[in-house]
Amino acid sequence: MKLRISHITTYQYAQPVTDSVNEIRLTPVTNERQSCYNHTISVEPNAPLFAYEDSFGNRVHAFSVNQAHSHLTIRTSMTVVTTEAFQPEGKRKMQNLKPTEAWDQLQSDAIIDRFIEFLLPTAYTEATQEIIQFMNEVPSIGIVNDNAEEIVPIYSVYDWLKSLSNHIHMNFAYDPEATTVSTKAYELIEKQRGVCQDFAHLMIAICRAKGIPARYVSGYHFVGDLQGGTADFEQASHAWVEAYIPELGWYSFDPTNKTAFDDRYVKLGHGRDYIDIVPVKGIYRGTSEQKLVVTVDVQKFQTK
Template sequence: MTILKVRHLTTYRYRRPVGFGEHRMMFRPRDSYDQRLLGSSLRIVPTPQSVRWVHDAFGNAVALARFDSAAEELSFESRIEVEHFPDPVDFQSEDYAKSYPFAYAEDEQPDLAPFIVRNYPDPAGELERWAQRFLRPGQDTPTGRLLMTLTTAIGESFVYNRRTETGTQDPLTTLRLGRGTCRDFALFMIEAVRALGFAARFVSGYLYVPTRDGPRRLGGGSTHAWCQVYIPGAGWVEFDPTNGIIGNRDLVRVAVARLPSQAVPLTGTFRGSPEDELGMSVEVQVTSEDGPGD
């Protein structure tokens, strides 16, 4: 067991005092058997008129802030502390799902269907052909090995780069450019495994980067993104194609969604002209404190 502490500071700056519309925050981690929320705080400057919490369609905790004052700077500082239990992945799936291809159980299909449907065009089948390269022609392929190979191949085949523009590039762009961010790689893997008939969803959260003697990690110092694939008997399993991580080690899960646009950590508007906006800065620090075994 490890205790992970996260400080996430986002600051917007403007040329003159501007008004603010509602801001939507997804900073609070999801409680589960493999991570337990020990504490959290949220500091917003200027102080909002109100802050209320809701659960979205996926059960994520969302904070909504409304403002009645103007300012030249708007900042959001979230601090969380979680008890983290690395969950070793041994792919103890149901017998019928140990090899690909397989069909999901009839009673699970209606719930999984939205996460199987592809959401981005692939008119020439480029993405599907890329994913099928990892199948054994004429033979069944071990499900765990297939997903692990796909995860590793993305990290080895594409070049990671940070991008200041908001949003996520579509999977075909990632395939053709051969580069992208963690969000791009997560979406690429989601659409690739969906092309094979798997249920997959997008995950937004944080990445703990160990000391310099630990494994190399990409995507630290900011929010991070990866994906989950549903395997009967094993459930939703974490796959981080950016770093080749299988399972939840070093990953703090905050939100899950069908699409990246549904799990943006912070969104909002301001009232003013485009020239008023000076930019945004994001600082994320994830630190570790080892605890006794559980």
């Protein structure tokens, strides 16, 4: 799928501010399932951009606006071509590890040392009593595939992760008014409602409590052609989870939507939690009164 994405962030200040220093993490990754063919960033007031990679391999653009300004606008546009991810069912047929061996490998020093940063709790993903209790409630049986009716025990790491993702999706309601950007995973359990950021943090917290490396992913999810059209559909950014499965590698799970991870997803980057991968963040000198407006538009290129 070929997608054109526009992401506009505007800060409007009550009074002019100065010495604004910012970081932008809005560059799509290029990997085995997606390629970014063009990408532009513009800043108003005009400022030179400095690019580098952070410790997680995400592309970062930094800039400063020292003169007084009453607004700051960051515009990014990109064209991304995606392919469907390699299906787990097909890849698992080539897996040599038995399920018990894969679970044992997650407890090995080699895995723990390699992925320790995605195993340790963070402020958002602390393994509290509520998290442990919810983890123990994840169904231990499942279906052979999404279309089958046969119920089978869940043995493999992948099947357990899929069960966890579905369990979160079934037990929590999507409600943009229920939480804030600071809501922790354990707080979500009591609220029973939230947004994609909350569901991702909850799944990550449970994965890490279970000993499975997990990381927070920021990106976009195109759903325009699922809403009765194929052209333009305005939507927000999206967040999901990547979890590590021995021998298979990193796999994506979206607890917000009970859908297969396919070519509608565009990944920007990943980190331990939301704080590592905030799309736009910065500091400035001046009034704390500001208005933030973010507009994201994803369009599918039409074939003639």
